[in-house]
Amino acid sequence: MTKDSIQTIEQSMNVDWQQLALKTLQGELITKEEALQVLQADDDELLAVMDAAFRIRKHYYGKKVKLNLIVNAKSGLCPEDCGYCSQSIVSNAPVTKYPLLEKDVLVDGAKRAMELQAGTYCIVASGRGPTKRELEQVTAAVAEIKATMPLKICACLGILTDEQSKQLKEAGVDRYNHNLNTSEDHYAHITSTHTYEDRVHTVEQAKQSGISPCSGVIIGMGETDEQLVNVAMALRELDADSIPVNFLNAIPGTPLEQLSNLNPRRCLKALAMFRFVCPTKEIRASGGREVNLRTMQALALYAANSIFIGDYLTTEGQEAAADHAMIEDMGFEIETCAL
Ligand code: SF4
Numbered sequence: 001m002t003k004d005s006i007q008t009i010e011q012s013m014n015v016d017w018q019q020l021a022l023k024t025l026q027g028e029l030i031t032k033e034e035a036l037q038v039l040q041a042d043d044d045e046l047l048a049v050m051d052a053a054f055r056i057r058k059h060y061y062g063k064k065v066k067l068n069l070i071v072n073a074k075s076g077l078c079p080e081d082c083g084y085c086s087q088s089i090v091s092n093a094p095v096t097k098y099p100l101l102e103k104d105v106l107v108d109g110a111k112r113a114m115e116l117q118a119g120t121y122c123i124v125a126s127g128r129g130p131t132k133r134e135l136e137q138v139t140a141a142v143a144e145i146k147a148t149m150p151l152k153i154c155a156c157l158g159i160l161t162d163e164q165s166k167q168l169k170e171a172g173v174d175r176y177n178h179n180l181n182t183s184e185d186h187y188a189h190i191t192s193t194h195t196y197e198d199r200v201h202t203v204e205q206a207k208q209s210g211i212s213p214c215s216g217v218i219i220g221m222g223e224t225d226e227q228l229v230n231v232a233m234a235l236r237e238l239d240a241d242s243i244p245v246n247f248l249n250a251i252p253g254t255p256l257e258q259l260s261n262l263n264p265r266r267c268l269k270a271l272a273m274f275r276f277v278c279p280t281k282e283i284r285a286s287g288g289r290e291v292n293l294r295t296m297q298a299l300a301l302y303a304a305n306s307i308f309i310g311d312y313l314t315t316e317g318q319e320a321a322a323d324h325a326m327i328e329d330m331g332f333e334i335e336t337c338a339l
Pocket residue numbers: 078079080081082085086087088089125126127128158
């Protein structure tokens with residue numbers, strides 16, 4: 001631990017978290033140092049930090065929780081080498097591999113989203129970027145879903161060209177997800193086949209096409225506190241509307257399989273930090289929620305206003321009924337699908 005970190009922890013013992021929330025609510029951006037204080041708050045301060053984050057969350061989102069359902073539209077077979085991903089070329093994890101799902105299967109997934117009260121259906125495909133045929137298949141499914149169901153559609157298909165993002169917009173895609181994942185100076189430790197810049201560029205491109213940008217992180221990939229704060233600040237700068245905060249689920253067979261430095265308190269403080277840094281944005285407690293937050297999952301809702309329901313790409317989530325019950329037990333309510 002550096003001298004600076006020790007100093008920040010000491011300072012965090014004296015922070016008035018409610019005052020920091022008030023400053024945020026008054027429209028003032030919090031500084032990098034303040035974000036670090038949230039992240040490095042003493043465990044004894046955890047409830048005070050979450051209470052202050054809740055004050056901000058409640059101001060912008062009340063007690064509503066947005067549900068998102070993922071379909072793994074194309075699994076495995078990816079030439080990229082993202083160290084956290086079970087579908088990458090360097091992963092030995094035994095994942096099911098299949099090409100892009102047929103249109104009808106994608107539409108059936110949207111019906112399942114409706115059944116589970118998910119307002120957003122996320123069509124996620126592995127790979128560096130979509131082929132012409134894949135894009136046509138996705139846009140055909142999106143057009144049908146948008147014509148028949150009151151769902152928001154988020155697509156996550158990798159790196160996009162300008163033309164591809166326009167095609168997605170025309171088909172009715174509301175949101176495009178492309179996570180920054182980690183800070184610029186940590187990126188090369190996680191992936192070598194594309195750059196942080198490539199990711200920023202795709203988010204910008206989606207934005208320019210009129211699609212709402214969704215971009216987030218995976219925490220627990222060996223980043224420092226400063227690097228986690230830096231990527232939060234970068235997402236604030238990028239003006240991402242929706243920020244998924246994933247917690248590394250170190251899958252055996254992936255290069256990061258040995259990493260497991262998270263605990264539920266750290267995950268909660270990270271969510272709170274994102275709420276403070278990006279107060280008005282959708283903060284989603286995302287992949288790895290169940291395995292990393294464990295018995296403290298429900299507390300995530302004090303900072304986050306959005307979660308995934310159902311399974312993740314190659315790992316299982318908890319039963320949808322358990323998520324519905326968690327929201328009800330907390331006295332929160334599901335945000336209904338309305339466009
Ligand atoms: S995260 Fe996406 S681009 Fe990276 S290896 Fe996995 S599927 Fe491929």
